[in-house]
Amino acid sequence: NFMLTQPHSVSESPGKTVIISCTRSSGSIASNYVQWYQQRPGSAPTTVIYEDNQRPSGVPDRFSGSIDSTSNSASLTISGLKTEDEAAYYCQSFHSGYGIFGGGTKLTVL
Amino acid sequence: QVQLVESGGGVVQPGRSLRLSCAASGFAFSAYAMHWVRQAPGKGLEWVAFISFDASQKYFADSVRGRFTISRDNSETTLYLQMESLRPEDTAIYYCVREVAPIWGQGTLVTVSS
Numbered sequence: 171n172f173m174l175t176q177p178h179s180v181s182e183s184p185g186k187t188v189i190i191s192c193t194r195s196s197g198s199i200a201s202n203y204v205q206w207y208q209q210r211p212g213s214a215p216t217t218v219i220y221e222d223n224q225r226p227s228g229v230p231d232r233f234s235g236s237i238d239s240t241s242n243s244a245s246l247t248i249s250g251l252k253t254e255d256e257a258a259y260y261c262q263s264f265h266s267g268y269g270i271f272g273g274g275t276k277l278t279v280l
Numbered sequence: 281q282v283q284l285v286e287s288g289g290g291v292v293q294p295g296r297s298l299r300l301s302c303a304a305s306g307f308a309f310s311a312y313a314m315h316w317v318r319q320a321p322g323k324g325l326e327w328v329a330f331i332s333f334d335a336s337q338k339y340f341a342d343s344v345r346g347r348f349t350i351s352r353d354n355s356e357t358t359l360y361l362q363m364e365s366l367r368p369e370d371t372a373i374y375y376c377v378r379e380v381a382p383i384w385g386q387g388t389l390v391t392v393s394s
Contacts, residue, residue, distance in 0.1 A: 209325075214375060215325065216384060217382045217384070262325070264330075267332070268339055
């Protein structure tokens with residue numbers, strides 16, 4: 171199986187844009203859909219992006235997802251940052267029934 | 281509304297068993313594959329187990345294979361995780377997750393300690 175690697179932490183100011191990367195170690199990033207989950211402290215994860223770039227209802231369009239075959243990575247872009255976006259973000263793929271998670275990225279909005 | 285509600289967590293001694301349940305509502309449960317995911321205190325998310333919509337396929341993480349069993353009752357729209365021979369390192373919040381357009385439950389805490 172492959173691994174998904176994320177930066178441990180990122181920080182940015184309110185109103186700015188941040189991009190969180192998720193690099194696949196082997197096989198094509200396009201082979202399996204990528205999901206992105208937000209987890210605020212003390213809460214269960216929630217889905218902000220599924221199937222690479224789909225937004226569940228209720229998730230603001232400030233959140234977007236993409237994949238890049240050149241870098242074999244997926245990205246979560248959050249624009250117009252708000253303090254409420256401060257959370258851990260996890261990328262994830264399902265592969266033949268198995269679930270693979272990235273290690274998570276702590277986003278600080280300051 | 282679409283909802284997953286886990287239950288069955290608690291404090292259990294090493295070597296003992298526990299069964300978790302996940303009650304689904306608001307969607308066609310029998311049409312969806314499901315997963316269990318756990319999170320140890322202060323750690324990231326760890327995938328635990330998968331079951332196909334019709335229970336014909338089941339997969340497990342290496343860390344739990346042979347000790348945990350996953351099952352479902354589509355008539356009762358409920359997912360289960362039977363955990364045997366529990367170890368301290370199984371201590372975590374356990375979440376059930378719908379695979380397609382993922383939704384998560386609120387989790388149930390399992391603590392393995394003597």
